Amino acid sequence: MTMALTIPAERTAGPERWTLPEARSLEAVNAIVAAPLLERSSWSWRAWWIGLCVSLAATMAFLVTVFLVFDRxxxxxxxxxxxxxxxAIADYVWWIGIGNAGTLISSMLLLMRQSWRASTNRFAEAMTLFAATIAGIFPxxxxxxPIYFYWLTPYPNTMxxxxxxxxxxxxxxxxxxxxILFSILFWYVGLIPDFATMRDRAQTRAPAIFYGALALGWCGSSxxxxxxxxxxxxxxxxxxPLVVSLHSVVGMDFAASLMPGWQETIFPPYFVVGAMYSGFAMVLCLAALVRWGFRMQGLITTAHFDVMAKVMLAASIIMGLSYATEWFNAWYGGQHADRSLVAFEFAGHYAPMFWALLLCNVVIPQAFWSSAIRSNVxxxxxxSVIINIGMWLERILIIWNTLSHDYLPSAWRMFLPTVWDWLLTFGSLGLFxxxxxxxxxIIPVVSMHEVRKLVAEGQSP
Amino acid sequence: MTQLLLAEFTDQRRFVEAARRGRDAQYRVVEVYTPYPLEELHDELSHRESRIRPVMFVGGVLTAALAYGLEYYSAAINYPYNSGGRPLDAWPAFMLVPFATGILVAAVCGFATFLFEARLPYLSNPLFAADGYGGATQDRFVLAIECPQDGDDRSAVTKRLSDFGAISIQQVEP
Amino acid sequence: MTARGQSVAALAGGVAALLGVVGCAIVDPAAAGTGWLVGFVFWAQILVGSLSLMMIHRLTSGGWGEIIAPVTEPSAAAIPLLLLLAVPIFVAIPALYPWAQRPLTVKPDVLSLYLNRPAFVVRSLVALAGWSALAFFLPRAAGGRGQLLAALGLAFHAVIISSVSIDWYLSIEAPFTSSSFGASVAITSLVAALAWATMWMPAPDDEPAIGDVGALLLATILGITYIDFMAVLVIWYGDLPREEAWFVARSHLPWTALAGAAFALGSLIPTLVLLQSRVRNQRRPLRVVGIITLVGIAANDAYLIAPARGVAALPSALLAVIGMGLIIISVTSFLARSGAPRLFAWGPSDVR
Structure with a gap:
């Protein structure tokens, strides 16, 4: 089941649009992707080592915080x-949102026959996997x-x-x-042919055995x-459907309640769109970094940034409209708790953050109407970084505003984050x-066989 | 078992032609190895139709039914519990677990069928030892041909393959 | 019968059916007005959905948009007709919408700022005039200008459909509201327009893009099933009196049967059938699916609107749906004669 949706025929003639001339042969694609992993002596990994040290430190902060939470x-x-x-819950929702873009890019764009996904889907799927794994830690x-978390499963028990x-x-x-299990499977299946390429390109025995085992003996037969x-x-x-159902369930975590501002029928689809929005923003950040770090300007072009920025522009409009729908429904429905909550959002204790969120998610992304900005990496x-910040603000404010301002005024309290809150949040970035x-x-960062196919389409008449 | 000839090509178009014209040129193409999928050759090779989708469908539907059955048994029969006046068999709330687990198991069934039909894992494929093979996962197109027993036929086939544009032709034990 | 003769006959039949609705109004004006509203929203979804598909296709391209264009363009061009069909609704507001009597259940500021006759009429006119203008200018704008117009048009559409969907459908039971309802109507209109297009599209049987139209129909049907299921789940879960009342009013016959018909015809059967690529890729089976889906959507519209006025609204709803349909078909085929592709004539002989 595929459908050609998004790119006009005269522009799909893929390789000319989605690759630069230096990447337009099969061997060039293999060389660009595989060289950093197999020819280590010719590559400088200095930036990588610096990044690794910083992220290790942040991961330590994360682990210490988690240990303290378990202890105290x-x-x-x-x-x-x-x-x-x-x-913890805001981080969970934020990470799981980021964790959906890989599957969306891979699945939805594959179904829509968007060949440009070939050079982004691998690291987008990796991002999905890591983000979903981190998200799974927070609850x-x-x-x-937490020692009783396994009570969530149905197992024979004496109780x-x-x-x-x-x-x-x-x-x-x-x-x-x-x-998570589905994402691992999907990712691994897409990797098998690339592991075989790595196996056959390896000059020494150790990588040949390593990639050979992962390739399972793939031979590329018809x-x-x-x-x-x-x-x-x-x-x-x-x-x-799986990714849509997952994010709808995240929305239901809030909507399946009686709280003002949460009990909204729009929440499930709105969480799906929000997840796609922040996920695409994170993919764009990673695409820019991968492109710079691996000198992949030939494979990840400004055309990729242009088209994904258009998707984000559409998503930012839908997000803005969803916010407006919530405010309007609160007013139109006439329930005091709902109306009072909207007033609290705009003018209450967290109002500066709320305005910042609107700026980040709705106003600034309108810059993507300009094609010059869309193609400026x-x-x-x-x-994209701003959108990710805005989406995190949205997640924390969904929690804070409603819980700080529910039905009973005597129960109104504010949330004051501690250093452990911040360490947990930034530490999770380090773990990611x-x-x-x-x-x-370790793993080819771009799907070689899919880009080879894209490149070959340009060579055959 | 008969031996194979591996003919290596660099040009996709000439390779496809060599694979297609096999019948006229009196050699039998056993398999082709390519760096990316070439669907147009699949029909030529008369492989059996894949059963991946029916298996996934059955696995997914059975799992979803099992998950719903578990929910029903636990919530309506084994441990009936009135939660906010909702019916014991609260079907709207019971939809999401069967949905998610059904999709997961469908995917796992698909993967298992894939391994079975692609004959994986097969780490010791003798093909990998052949000189002309390694490029098939990179930028070469490799044609595996049933090697004629007769030396004259063999050289005729070799000649035809070279005419089609094969850059190297190797003889391997399958 | 000639194409012209068919058109005249359809127009006459349509006018007669609508006169029948007017006749019902003498007996029970509220029920007849409700029936008229059902017919109006059903056809508005098809015509406005056709316009949305045109705008989406401008931004995304693809063969699917080209093969349905002979249907979507004349359908969108018929949107001004909705301005005429809306007049009886504007006239009947006091009988049709309880908020016109300023009930105590609705907040006074909502009544004075939003739910009143002038504001309702203005919003409907802005929506219909805006859609009409887009349907007029979009085919005449090419290249980058056309894309910009389509992008801005979709933004306008998204805002205005959120508002008129509450006006036309939900406000009949104000203050009940559901925040995903605008999205639900917007996607239903895409389903309706795609189903409508599969009925009439003059594509040759071996056209590869037919499968894309089928896949799009399947995707939008799954989308609407998802949105509506989630809405029901949230309201079911919350079980709040002000929201449950809307469902309680629909918890007995004939509304339960209507809901079952809407689900079976508008979602379940089309989904199961469209999952098979044989059906998706062929024009004739796809056309049957399109007809079934449209019947399901009509049942859904009646389910959403009619229970406010009782069973008496159903006969006039049926008359209105048929009458407005005949009028729209004949008018578009008249329009088509002056250069635009013909909508009303289809069949093997018309395959290009």
């Missing part, structure tokens, strides 16, 4: 008896009694207890678990390619950077 309890955070959710850290299937938190557990394509397309067809990178850096050192 969640009281070391800024959560209180009213604002019972804090940074457990947040549990309060004769079952999970509460009607709870959105149980859906969450299953959705994340399914998604039979293998045929079943590979069948499987990859079928997984893509499943990936889209530095500008796109900066705006660490995993990503290890990934680019």
């Amino acid at each position: 309890g969640i009281g070391i955070w800024g959560v209180n008896s009213t604002v019972v959710w804090g940074f 457990i850290v947040h549990l309060g009694r 004769h207890l079952w999970p509460q299937w009607r709870s959105a938190l149980i859906w969450d557990f299953w959705a994340i678990l399914s998604y 039979r293998q390619w045929h079943v590979y394509e069948k499987l990859h397309l079928a997984l893509a067809c499943l990936g889209v 530095i500008a796109v990178f900066v705006i 950077a660490l995993m990503f850096l290890l990934f680019v050192r």
